[in-house]
Amino acid sequence: MTWLAWRQLRPSAVATFGALLALAVALAVTGPQLVHVYDTTVKPCPSIGDCSDAITAFGNKYNVLQQLLTIVMQVAPALLGLFWGAPLVARELETGTYKLAWTQSVTRTRWLATKLAVTALATGALAGLLSLAVTWWSAPLDKVGTNRFDGSVFGERGITPIGYALFAFAVGALLGLLIRRTLPAMAATLVAFIAVRLVFSQLIRPHLMTPLRATFTLLATVNGYASFNGSTSNLTAGSPSDASLQNAWIYSARIVDAAGRALTPQATASACPQLANGGLRAQLPPAGSAGHVHAVPTQAAGQALQQCVTKLSDSYHTILSYQPANRYWTFQALETAIFAALAICLAGVALWNLRKHLS
Amino acid sequence: MSVAVTTDGLGKRYGRRRWALSDCSLEVPSGHVVGLVGPNGAGKTTLLNLAVGLLSATTGTISVLGGNPSDRPEQLARVGFVAQDTPTYSHLSVADHLHLGARLNPGWDAHWAAKRIAETGVDPTQKAGQLSGGQRAQLALTLALAKRPELLLLDEPVAGLDPLARREFLQTLMIAVADDGVTVVLSSHLVADLERVSDYLIVLAAAHVELAGEVEHLLATHRRLVGPRRDSVSLPGDCRVIDASHTDRQTTLLVRTDTPIHDPAWIVEDIDLEDLVLAYMGQTSNVERNRRSGLRVQP
Amino acid sequence: MIEFRLDSTSGVSPYLQLVHQVRQALRLGMLEEGDQLPTVKEVVARLAINPNTVLKAYRELEHEGLASARPGVGTFITRTLSDASLAAHGPLRREMSRWLVKARQAGLDDESIEALFRDTFRSASAEDVA
Numbered sequence: 001m002t003w004l005a006w007r008q009l010r011p012s013a014v015a016t017f018g019a020l021l022a023l024a025v026a027l028a029v030t031g032p033q034l035v036h037v038y039d040t041t042v043k044p045c046p047s048i049g050d051c052s053d054a055i056t057a058f059g060n061k062y063n064v065l066q067q068l069l070t071i072v073m074q075v076a077p078a079l080l081g082l083f084w085g086a087p088l089v090a091r092e093l094e095t096g097t098y099k100l101a102w103t104q105s106v107t108r109t110r111w112l113a114t115k116l117a118v119t120a121l122a123t124g125a126l127a128g129l130l131s132l133a134v135t136w137w138s139a140p141l142d143k144v145g146t147n148r149f150d151g152s153v154f155g156e157r158g159i160t161p162i163g164y165a166l167f168a169f170a171v172g173a174l175l176g177l178l179i180r181r182t183l184p185a186m187a188a189t190l191v192a193f194i195a196v197r198l199v200f201s202q203l204i205r206p207h208l209m210t211p212l213r214a215t216f217t218l219l220a221t222v223n224g225y226a227s228f229n230g231s232t233s234n235l236t237a238g239s240p241s242d243a244s245l246q247n248a249w250i251y252s253a254r255i256v257d258a259a260g261r262a263l264t265p266q267a268t269a270s271a272c273p274q275l276a277n278g279g280l281r282a283q284l285p286p287a288g289s290a291g292h293v294h295a296v297p298t299q300a301a302g303q304a305l306q307q308c309v310t311k312l313s314d315s316y317h318t319i320l321s322y323q324p325a326n327r328y329w330t331f332q333a334l335e336t337a338i339f340a341a342l343a344i345c346l347a348g349v350a351l352w353n354l355r356k357h358l359s
Numbered sequence: 360m361s362v363a364v365t366t367d368g369l370g371k372r373y374g375r376r377r378w379a380l381s382d383c384s385l386e387v388p389s390g391h392v393v394g395l396v397g398p399n400g401a402g403k404t405t406l407l408n409l410a411v412g413l414l415s416a417t418t419g420t421i422s423v424l425g426g427n428p429s430d431r432p433e434q435l436a437r438v439g440f441v442a443q444d445t446p447t448y449s450h451l452s453v454a455d456h457l458h459l460g461a462r463l464n465p466g467w468d469a470h471w472a473a474k475r476i477a478e479t480g481v482d483p484t485q486k487a488g489q490l491s492g493g494q495r496a497q498l499a500l501t502l503a504l505a506k507r508p509e510l511l512l513l514d515e516p517v518a519g520l521d522p523l524a525r526r527e528f529l530q531t532l533m534i535a536v537a538d539d540g541v542t543v544v545l546s547s548h549l550v551a552d553l554e555r556v557s558d559y560l561i562v563l564a565a566a567h568v569e570l571a572g573e574v575e576h577l578l579a580t581h582r583r584l585v586g587p588r589r590d591s592v593s594l595p596g597d598c599r600v601i602d603a604s605h606t607d608r609q610t611t612l613l614v615r616t617d618t619p620i621h622d623p624a625w626i627v628e629d630i631d632l633e634d635l636v637l638a639y640m641g642q643t644s645n646v647e648r649n650r651r652s653g654l655r656v657q658p
Numbered sequence: 659m660i661e662f663r664l665d666s667t668s669g670v671s672p673y674l675q676l677v678h679q680v681r682q683a684l685r686l687g688m689l690e691e692g693d694q695l696p697t698v699k700e701v702v703a704r705l706a707i708n709p710n711t712v713l714k715a716y717r718e719l720e721h722e723g724l725a726s727a728r729p730g731v732g733t734f735i736t737r738t739l740s741d742a743s744l745a746a747h748g749p750l751r752r753e754m755s756r757w758l759v760k761a762r763q764a765g766l767d768d769e770s771i772e773a774l775f776r777d778t779f780r781s782a783s784a785e786d787v788a
Contacts, residue, residue, distance in 0.1 A: 003458070008451075100442065100446050100448070102413060106430075526706055556707060
C-alpha cells in the first residue's frame with residue numbers, strides 16, 4: 001500500500017520538489033552575497049557613518065526575491081492542503097478508482113492511513129526544507145528588518161510552516177472525503193485554512209504564554225508627544241531600547257500611574273501646558289522612532305518635552321507587556337505542535353468517517 | 360449445490376425515498392455463470408456493490424461465500440470485482456497496475472497475470488489512460504482474476520465495447536471459468552451474450568427480483584401460446600400467465616408451466632431467452648396491460 | 659479436428675447445437691472413429707460459451723455412445739453414424755416421398771406441409787415426454 005500511495009503522489013511530488021530545488025538554487029547563489037553585504041555595510045555601520053542609509057539600501061537588496069519568498073511562505077502551506085490534501089480521497093471518489101482500490105485485499109482504514117501518512121510525510125518534508133532555506137537566506141535581513149517574533153513574519157520562518165502545511169493537508173483530506181468532489185473541497189479547504197490561521201494568530205497565539213511586564217521611567221528620549229488617529233495629543237509610550245526588549249514581541253506599551261490608571265490627555269495638558277499649546281508638536285520626533293532617531297527636536301520643543309517628562313515621571317511610568325526574545329522558539333514549538341495535533345485529529349476523524357460506508 | 364451469494368429481504372435506499380433495491384431474496388449457486396439482467400436503474404449495480412462491500416444494506420442481509428461482505432482482507436481476497444466503466448488509474452502504467460495487485464493481494468499469481476497481459480498484446484509500459492476500452496476491460500479482468508478469487512462479480516464490463524473486444528473479453532472469462540471453476544455473476548443488457556455464457560439467470564426490474572433460476576429450467580418451463588382471440592382463458596392449474604397481448608383476432612400468451620400443454624386450440628412454441636427476459640423485465644407493465652385488456656385467467 | 663460454431667438465432671440450445679454438429683460431421687465423414695474432439699478449453703476459448711455447455715454436449719454424446727472421455731487425455735469418437743444411418747434411412751425416405759406426393763395432391767403448398775409436419779412432430783414429442 002505504501003508503494004501505491006507513493007506511486008500516486010510521485011508525479012506531483014517530483015514537480016514540487018523540482019520547484020523547491022530551483023528556488024533553493026536561487027537562494028544558494030544570492031544568500032552568501034546577502035551575508036557579505038551585511039557584513040561590510042551594516043554590521044560596522046554605527047562606527048562608519050549614517051546607519052539608516054546603509055540599512056535601507058541593504059533592506060532593498062534582492063527586493064523581488066524577498067517579495068517572492070514572502071508570497072511563497074504565505075501561500076505554500078495552503079497550496080499543499082489544496083493540491084495534496086483535497087484530491088487525496090475526493091479524486092478517487094470522483095473518478096471511480098476507489099472501486100478498484102477498495103476491492104483489493106486491504107482494509108479501507110489501511111488504505112487511507114497509508115495514503116495520509118505517506119503524503120503527510122512528503123508535505124512535512126517539503127514545508128520543512130522550504131522553511132529552512134528561506135529562514136537561512138532571510139537571516140541577515142531579519143536582523144535589520146521586522147522582528148521575526150512579529151505576527152507578520154512569525155508564520156513564515158522556523159518550524160511553524162511545517163505545522164501549517166500538515167494542518168492544511170489534513171483539512172483538505174477530510175473535506176475531500178466529506179464533500180467527495182475535488183474542486184469544492186479545494187475551495188472549502190482554502191476558506192477553512194485561512195479562517196483557522198487568522199483566528200489562531202489573533203486570538204490564541206497571544207495567550208499561549210503569559211506575557212512579561214516591564215516598567216520603565218519616563219524619558220524624553222523615548223517618550224514623545226503626538227496624537228494617533230485623530231485622537232487628542234498625549235505623551236506616547238515609545239519603544240524603550242532595553243536589552244530585555246531586543247527582538248521581543250511587544251503586546252502593548254502604555255503610560256500608567258502606580259495604580260495602573262492610564263495617563264489621560266487632559267492630565268498631560270494640565271501638567272505640561274507648553275506642550276499642549278500647538279506649534280511645538282511638529283518639532284518633536286515622530287512617536288515610536290526612539291532608537292533610530294532621525295529628526296532632532298528643536299531646542300524649545302526639546303526643553304518643553306524634558307520638563308514635562310520630569311514632572312510626570314514621579315507619578316507615571318511606561319509599562320510594557322511583552323514576550324521576551326528567548327521565548328521565540330517556545331512559541332514556535334507550541335504553535336507547530338498545536339497545528340500538528342489538529343492535523344492528527346482531523347486525520348483521525350477522516351479514518352473514523354471512512355468506517356461508515358459511503359453510499 | 361453450494362451457494363455463493365445469499366440475500367434475504369435485501370434492500371438499499373438512497374436518501375429518503377429512492378429504493379434502488381427492494382426485498383431481494385436470492386440464492387446464487389456456486390460453480391455457475393450467473394447472468395444478472397435488467398433495465399437501467401433496476402438495481403444491478405446496487406446488488407453487485409452490496410455483494411463486494413462497497414455499499415451497506417439498508418434492510419435485510421447478504422452473505423457472500425459464507426461471510427459478510429466487508430473490507431476484511433480475507434473476504435476481499437476471495438471476491439474479484441470489475442466495476443462499471445472499468446476504472447483504472449489513468450496515470451499508472453499497465454505494469455504498475457499489476458504491481459498494485461501483487462502488493463495488495465495475497466495469493467496473487469504474477470506469472471499468470473503477466474502471461475495474460477502479454478496475450479492481449481498490450482504494452483505493459485503504456486499508461487492505463489491511453490488504453491482502448493477493450494484493453495482496459497482486459498486489464499481490469501486480469502486484475503480481478505489474478506488474485507484467484509472464488510467469486511467474480513462484473514458490472515456491465517462489456518457495455519461500451521466493440522463486438523471483437525466483447526468477444527475477446529468473454530473468451531478470457533470463460534477460459535478462467537473452465538480452468539478454475541470460479542463462480543461468476545455478470546450483469547449485462549446484452550441478452551445474446553448472456554445466452555452464450557450464463558447457465559443461471561436473475562432478472563431485476565424496478566428494484567425487485569422478477570425471475571431467478573437455471574437457464575435450462577427456465578426455458579423448459581416457459582412456453583408461448585398463440586391462438587384465436589379469447590378473453591377468458593382456461594389453463595391447467597400450475598400454469599401462470601406472465602404476459603399477454605391481443606389483437607382483434609389473436610391472443611398471444613407467455614406462460615410458465617411445469618406440465619406440457621396439449622390443448623389443441625393453442626400453438627405451443629418454445630421461447631428464447633431474450634423474449635423471456637423482456638417479458639419479465641416488463642412485469643409491472645404486463646400486469647397493468649392484462650388488467651386493462653380484461654383478460655381473466657381461470658384456474 | 660472439428661471446429662464448432664454457434665448460431666445464436668436458431669433457438670436451439672447451444673449444447674444441442676454442438677451435439678448436432680458432431681453428428682453431422684460424423685455423417686459427412688469429417689469425423690471418424692478415434693478422432694479427438696476439441697478440449698473444453700479450446701471450445702470455450704473459441705466460442706466464448708459456458709464450459710458447462712460443452713461438458714453437457716460431450717456427456718450427451720457419451721450417452722449416445724458416440725464418444726468417450728479419456729481422463730487426462732481428451733474426448734474421442736468411438737463410433738461412426740454413417741453405416742447405421744444410411745441403411746435405416748432408405749425405407750423411411752421412400753415412405754416420406756410417398757406421403758409428400760399425397761400431401762401435394764391434397765393441395766398443400768410447401769409452408770403448409772412444413773407447418774403440418776412441425777405441429778405433428780411437436781405433439782408427438784410432447785406425448786413422449788408426458
